[in-house]
Amino acid sequence: MRQIRIVAAMLMCIAVFDILPARAQKFESLAQTPPMGWNSWNKFACDGINEKVIREVADAMVASGMQQAGYRYIVIDDCWQVGRDSAGNIIADSVKFPGGIKALADYIHSKGLKFGIYTCAGTKTCAGRPASLGYEYQDARQYAAWGVDYLKEDWCNTLKDQNALASYTLMRDALYKAGRPIVFSLCEWGSNKPWLWAEDVGHLWRSTGDISAIWSTPANPDGSPRSGSVLGNMDLENGLEKYAGPGHWNDPDMLEVGNEGLTVDESRAHFSLWCMLAAPLISGNDLRNMSDDTRAILTNKNLIAIDQDPMGRQGYRVSMKEGLEVFVKPLQGGDTAVCLLNRGDQEKQLDLAWKEYGIGGGHPIKDLWKDRQTGTTDTHFRGTIGRHQVIVLRLSR
Numbered sequence: 001m002r003q004i005r006i007v008a009a010m011l012m013c014i015a016v017f018d019i020l021p022a023r024a025q026k027f028e029s030l031a032q033t034p035p036m037g038w039n040s041w042n043k044f045a046c047d048g049i050n051e052k053v054i055r056e057v058a059d060a061m062v063a064s065g066m067q068q069a070g071y072r073y074i075v076i077d078d079c080w081q082v083g084r085d086s087a088g089n090i091i092a093d094s095v096k097f098p099g100g101i102k103a104l105a106d107y108i109h110s111k112g113l114k115f116g117i118y119t120c121a122g123t124k125t126c127a128g129r130p131a132s133l134g135y136e137y138q139d140a141r142q143y144a145a146w147g148v149d150y151l152k153e154d155w156c157n158t159l160k161d162q163n164a165l166a167s168y169t170l171m172r173d174a175l176y177k178a179g180r181p182i183v184f185s186l187c188e189w190g191s192n193k194p195w196l197w198a199e200d201v202g203h204l205w206r207s208t209g210d211i212s213a214i215w216s217t218p219a220n221p222d223g224s225p226r227s228g229s230v231l232g233n234m235d236l237e238n239g240l241e242k243y244a245g246p247g248h249w250n251d252p253d254m255l256e257v258g259n260e261g262l263t264v265d266e267s268r269a270h271f272s273l274w275c276m277l278a279a280p281l282i283s284g285n286d287l288r289n290m291s292d293d294t295r296a297i298l299t300n301k302n303l304i305a306i307d308q309d310p311m312g313r314q315g316y317r318v319s320m321k322e323g324l325e326v327f328v329k330p331l332q333g334g335d336t337a338v339c340l341l342n343r344g345d346q347e348k349q350l351d352l353a354w355k356e357y358g359i360g361g362g363h364p365i366k367d368l369w370k371d372r373q374t375g376t377t378d379t380h381f382r383g384t385i386g387r388h389q390v391i392v393l394r395l396s397r
């Protein structure tokens, strides 16, 4: 009788531990600063990816100095998957990935890089490939077995009334149960305001629709910003700064730096704004064929230090006047990053009184793109700023 009671008590313990929310959490400490890496979508989309391209991009990540600058994750986006076997296991495209996903992950790991993959919370991915709805635990186990370090989960082809919080929480729990620390990137485009609920679910969440290599998109009829461009996606971040911090980031989408459609000035502005916003820096160009300008932008250590500042504050706009905008990002130790943006088409003369932005005198100023000191905040900041250009300054405490 006593033995039966002990066994019954043990079973109850197991049952209780199995349903305890202790298991239900995201992996902590995986993205204390915004994740940095590369993703295949912006340049290679669906048809352009294969094992050779991904390996070569990993090689180029190392050879180009991107790895040294802090980029870590190589993420394969949509279209690597073609079906499921009779046991429901996801099957990778064996024509495009003849060596299989595990071998590719091993190769990426052998370079000291990390490996990411893509799925979708609906019945099919955005490109119509098999997705994870109903297969969350099985897929999570497979990702862990392959050595995945980063998962992007999209939101296409979801069921009518499918609940985003519940769906992404399910995948979070599945990843946790699978036991391999995986950065979890939510991609529901801001449709369900993930900044209000995703802090405990994932490490980053898209806050906008897809970006393109376009400078600006016309506003919606009600005047609200429209995604689809550098300025459109950037404008949609306005007001979200209070939701970002170490381990949980707003994501205005991947970088278009180096892709056809943006000028060098626009690419520099795009990169600077993403750094000011503490945005994930996920490059989206062909790393194997970068111009010197593109490489210099993506690997600029002064700007990356703003993005990766350990305090993790998202910068915000403090003024907009006739197309000239000023952004501020408080940094650890009391420094401040300031970005001046000329979003208009005419060159502008600058005559900035620091006290208008609540900044007192005595702070030495460094121009981060010119990489040199340039006076102090005791005097007005004067100069010219061309169309679609930025000036980024770091004010010392």
Ligand code: GLA
Pocket: 041, 077, 078, 125, 126, 127, 154, 187, 209, 210
């Ligand atoms: C959606 C996402 C993109 C990309 C594509 C892939 O549009 O927002 O970032 O992943 O799907 O099909």
